[in-house]
Amino acid sequence: MDTVLLQEVLAHNPFEAGRGSKTAAWAPIADPVGVDARRCRDHCGLLVVGFKSKIAASEKASGVVESHTEMDDLLANVAELAAEEEERKAEKTAEKEAKERDNERADGMRDEAMKGMNKRKTKGDILPALIERVRERDEFNREIAIRTVANEENRLALERERLELEKKERAAFIQ
Numbered sequence: 001m002d003t004v005l006l007q008e009v010l011a012h013n014p015f016e017a018g019r020g021s022k023t024a025a026w027a028p029i030a031d032p033v034g035v036d037a038r039r040c041r042d043h044c045g046l047l048v049v050g051f052k053s054k055i056a057a058s059e060k061a062s063g064v065v066e067s068h069t070e071m072d073d074l075l076a077n078v079a080e081l082a083a084e085e086e087e088r089k090a091e092k093t094a095e096k097e098a099k100e101r102d103n104e105r106a107d108g109m110r111d112e113a114m115k116g117m118n119k120r121k122t123k124g125d126i127l128p129a130l131i132e133r134v135r136e137r138d139e140f141n142r143e144i145a146i147r148t149v150a151n152e153e154n155r156l157a158l159e160r161e162r163l164e165l166e167k168k169e170r171a172a173f174i175q
Contacts, residue, residue, distance in 0.1 A: 002047060005033050006074035009044055015085035048082060051075035 008029040017025030026037035033040055051072070058066055 001033060002043075003071060003074065005029065005040060005044060006047070006071070006078055008032055009078050010074065010081070013081055013085075014041070015082050044078065047075060048079045051079060 012025070012028050014022065014025035014029060022041070023037045026041045030037040030040045035043075
């Protein structure tokens with residue numbers, strides 16, 4: 001019965017079944033064996049666990065010649081099918097997690113970009129700021145013009161004083 005069960009498992013590969021359809025995947029295997037799907041799945045699992053422990057024990061033993069049977073081949077193939085499916089599911093989970101991380105990173109980047117967009121001023125906000133800037137520039141230019149005139153007046157006053165001193169020196173020199 002175990003041989004028939006393992007042959008049916010290899011023929012139908014119920015390990016590919018997704019969540020919620022495992023019992024349905026084991027049903028075609030259970031029909032030829034004559035038991036329900038749950039018992040087939042559990043018994044197959046027990047056979048594989050026993051086979052793995054037998055292999056582990058034989059690897060520890062050194063120099064022991066073991067007989068190799070058809071049942072061992074079937075169990076090795078079933079164990080390989082189960083391991084491949086577990087690996088495929090792990091890869092699928094890793095891909096899904098990577099995709100979620102990428103989506104989260106993209107969401108974060110989009111949110112940061114939107115924050116920058118919110119900080120930018122709209123055209124309605126630019127006009128008052130531009131008018132204020134022009135007023136500040138005009139006031140600055142007026143202050144510079146006032147200072148320039150004051151400096152020029154000071155320069156002229158100093159020039160007058162210098163000319164007066166020169167005039168007095170010449171008058172003193174002539175006398």
